Amino acid sequence: MPVMADIETVAVIGVGTMGEAMVGHIDEGGYDVYAYDVDYEKAREAVESQATVTDSLEKAVRPAEMIIIAVGTYEQAKSVVCDTGGILESATAGDIVAISSTLSPEQCISLSEDLSDEEIEPIGAPTCRGEKAARRGDLLVFVGSDRSVYDRARLVLEQFSSPENVVHLGPVGSGQAAKAANNALLWSSVVANQEVLLLAEAYDLDLDLVRELLQKSTGSNWALGGWDWMHTKWAHKDMDIISDMAKRQDVRIPSLALTEQLVQEIDQDELDRTR
Structure with missing residues (x-):
């Protein structure tokens, strides 16, 4: 699958079971991939692709045009977005941030407002079907975002899913x-x-x-x-x-x-x- 012209580099934040699988599939799709996890050594052991595992959040976010948040909780996602060296400080206006974490709609909307204030494009993109589907690259992705952001992000999301399984439901929060x-x-x-x-x-x-x-x-x-x-x-x-x-x-x-x-x-x- 060809890489979209304006998205060549993707960062995945949170290299648990789902994040690890995403890293591998996106790398196989021809993108430059950066991966970050608070447990650096665990992330290095988990990532078997050509992705670059960084020792800081900033080093993963700064070169990426699209950042996928794949951490487990709202508190962790908030930290990724707002803490020192996080997305608000390190991303560039026009970058896309896909919130893949399972959050409430209101939590997703709150983070998205923080991102939009810095002209960063938010997209809610939680997944389902579990760990086996993640490893197969067959996840179902529930998307909530502006349609224009969905159109830009879709091909990246399809790397661990498929065209028919990346579904736009409405504005930010709809996916969650x-x-x-x-x-x-x-x-x-x-x-x-x-x-x-x-x-x-x-x-x-x-x-x-x-x-x-x-x-x-x-x-x-x-x-x-x-x-x-x-x-x-x-x-x-x-x-x-x-x-x-x-x-x-x-x-x-x-x-x-x-x-x-x-x-x-x-x-x-x-x-x-x-x-």
């Missing part, structure tokens, strides 16, 4: 709202799957066979298909976002409120037992 909807359904499925499999176990059923059959049935869901590696690491944060969105918009979500409670009660050992 859609990602929150996805996560609400995901964790609801995890809670239901766990309860159903424990019940099947109590009846001495073969859990592998039950899962295989359920994936062919009307009760099939994505979480069930990935049950062998499912975890609840981000469940609390994700459901907090959903709860906050519902309060802000005055929308009743009784079943999701219960999901928020139940998913936090899932015991990892119990989860492992149903694999």
Whole structure:
């Protein structure tokens, strides 16, 4: 895939599982890639492509025309944008900043306003489908931005996705709202799957066979298909976002409120037992 004329260099900030995969795919697409993580040695070990791993945020941001924020929390994303040597200090007017972190719409909008004040172009671009899709380069990207920014950033985002799976939903914040909807359904499925499999176990059923059959049935869901590696690491944060969105918009979500409670009660050992 050809590199867009005005975007030749991309920085990825946060080299966890998702960021690492993004670095590799963007590098394979012919872009110059800089990668930064607060854990420099871990990032050096993780990045196997020709990307340049830097020992400071500024060194990654300054040469890039597009910066992708792939850190885990709002506090981390805020630090990347606002701290000394961060994006507000080191990026150039006209650069694009893609906020790939899972945030609330309001958090994404707040960061985007900070960026826009410095004439930096924000785009919300959270992803879903999980770690395996990230490694395959088959993520689904929920985009919220001005259409002109989407048009500029799209080819970079397609490096770890595909043309049909980089979808523009509306203005900044729209992508994070859609990602929150996805996560609400995901964790609801995890809670239901766990309860159903424990019940099947109590009846001495073969859990592998039950899962295989359920994936062919009307009760099939994505979480069930990935049950062998499912975890609840981000469940609390994700459901907090959903709860906050519902309060802000005055929308009743009784079943999701219960999901928020139940998913936090899932015991990892119990989860492992149903694999």
